[in-house]
Amino acid sequence: MRVAIIGQGYVGLTIAVGAAGAGHKVIGFDINAGLVSELNKGESHIEGIANAELSRFLKNQCYLATSDSSLLEGSDVIVIAVPTPLTKERQPDLSYVHAATELIQRNVMSPALIVNESTSYPGTLRKEIAARITGVIHLYASSPERVDPGNTQWGTKNTPRLIGGLTPEAVIKAKEFYSSFCDTVIEVSSPEVAEAAKIFENTFRQVNIALVNEFAQIADALGISGREVLDAAATKPYGFMEFNPGPGVGGHCIPVDPTYLAYVANEVGVPATFIKRANEVNLAMPAYVVKRVITGAGGSVKGKSVVVVGVSYKANVADTRETPAASIIDLLREAGATVTWHDPLVGTWRDEESSDLGVCDVAVVVTKHDVVSATDVKKSAYIFDCTGSIAGADGI
Numbered sequence: 001m002r003v004a005i006i007g008q009g010y011v012g013l014t015i016a017v018g019a020a021g022a023g024h025k026v027i028g029f030d031i032n033a034g035l036v037s038e039l040n041k042g043e044s045h046i047e048g049i050a051n052a053e054l055s056r057f058l059k060n061q062c063y064l065a066t067s068d069s070s071l072l073e074g075s076d077v078i079v080i081a082v083p084t085p086l087t088k089e090r091q092p093d094l095s096y097v098h099a100a101t102e103l104i105q106r107n108v109m110s111p112a113l114i115v116n117e118s119t120s121y122p123g124t125l126r127k128e129i130a131a132r133i134t135g136v137i138h139l140y141a142s143s144p145e146r147v148d149p150g151n152t153q154w155g156t157k158n159t160p161r162l163i164g165g166l167t168p169e170a171v172i173k174a175k176e177f178y179s180s181f182c183d184t185v186i187e188v189s190s191p192e193v194a195e196a197a198k199i200f201e202n203t204f205r206q207v208n209i210a211l212v213n214e215f216a217q218i219a220d221a222l223g224i225s226g227r228e229v230l231d232a233a234a235t236k237p238y239g240f241m242e243f244n245p246g247p248g249v250g251g252h253c254i255p256v257d258p259t260y261l262a263y264v265a266n267e268v269g270v271p272a273t274f275i276k277r278a279n280e281v282n283l284a285m286p287a288y289v290v291k292r293v294i295t296g297a298g299g300s301v302k303g304k305s306v307v308v309v310g311v312s313y314k315a316n317v318a319d320t321r322e323t324p325a326a327s328i329i330d331l332l333r334e335a336g337a338t339v340t341w342h343d344p345l346v347g348t349w350r351d352e353e354s355s356d357l358g359v360c361d362v363a364v365v366v367t368k369h370d371v372v373s374a375t376d377v378k379k380s381a382y383i384f385d386c387t388g389s390i391a392g393a394d395g396i
């Protein structure tokens with residue numbers, strides 16, 4: 001099939017490579033000209049896609065990155081994989097989805113299957129995409145992306161894929177496309193069910209993470225190890241699923257997607273109280289971490305050297321979107337500490353460079369990448385570990 005993917009970020013490039021590997025002819029469309037030029041040189045910007053793999057697809061002409069929207073015409077399948085962030089007022093921002101829809105409306109005159117993989121609330125495919133495209137009768141399906149960057153066990157191929165179509169023909173075509181590079185394709189009765197399943201999955205994680213974060217605080221106040229309790233509870237072979245506490249939540253999904261669910265809930269007059277409370281608990285974690293660090297460091301960090309270890313939002317990825325490290329660093333600086341950070345994966349962030357992991361008064365481990373040595377972290381006088389990976393350290 002001739003496939004065009006709108007957006008060549010984490011999701012779009014992953015799907016582009018999956019489809020090219022299945023023998024489709026793939027156009028990776030992105031408005032970021034710098035990214036397009038890097039991709040066409042065979043330079044991948046995401047973990048899990050090797051430059052050699054990308055170069056092979058470019059050489060075999062199975063893949064081409066482009067900013068030329070006229071190349072969308074003639075596609076059998078068009079996948080939308082653009083950002084769905086929150087506005088300043090923390091409301092769903094569908095402007096990127098609308099822009100991608102507009103591109104299709106303006107450039108695609110022959111009928112295609114249009115699939116939305118961008119995460120959004122139920123009703124997005126029907127009301128925000130299909131209803132805005134007139135003149136040409138396309139097929140429409142929703143297949144929300146479930147990729148977990150950095151996860152080496154579960155990827156595009158073996159993570160079951162949900163499909164909900166606006167019509168039976170759309171479902172048939174979407175199944176044909178996705179089953180060419182995904183092991184398991186699951187049909188649901190409507191695009192709304194597929195869209196809602198994706199945001200409920202992430203809401204489930206957000207709420208459970210908030211629950212263990214609150215529990216970690218209770219356990220500490222009780223003088224017991226929260227992590228030991230959670231490990232003990234996880235020995236129950238049924239009815240329990242282990243989540244781990246941490247410094248907050250980051251990335252594009254967990255801090256954002258539940259708010260999309262809360263938005264539609266509000267539209268239909270149902271208060272999404274769990275989501276609101278979970279957001280509050282998770283957003284308060286950086287302040288809790290800093291309070292514990294100050295106590296652990298002897299009552300003050302004023303004038304002390306503090307290194308924050310790992311500033312991306314999760315281990316072994318370089319993504320700093322919504323990372324709780326930002327608030328932790330800001331709050332430590334407000335408390336008078338001299339703060340540097342060490343993250344070899346991130347390198348440059350907020351106009352600052354990753355520093356060496358030297359000897360400091362305090363080390364705060366926010367994210368523990370495999371390449372960061374626990375022995376080097378332990379050079380600092382006091383260590384506060386938010387990850388449960390530095391043996392013997394104080395932490396959550």
Ligand SMILES: NC(=O)c1ccc[n+]([C@@H]2O[C@H](COP(=O)([O-])OP(=O)(O)OC[C@H]3O[C@@H](n4cnc5c(N)ncnc54)[C@H](O)[C@@H]3O)[C@@H](O)[C@H]2O)c1
Nearest residue numbers: 007008009010011030031032081082084099100118119145
């Ligand atoms: N990153 C993840 O782990 C993940 C997982 C599951 C779902 N999602 C969802 O997938 C969607 C995409 O996320 P992502 O992480 O790939 O985002 P990203 O920011 O990594 O990439 C998005 C890309 O879209 C491009 N873009 C923006 N507007 C465009 C337009 N009008 N035309 C063409 N390209 C455009 C940007 O330049 C960027 O390269 C979001 O809805 C996100 O919630 C992300």
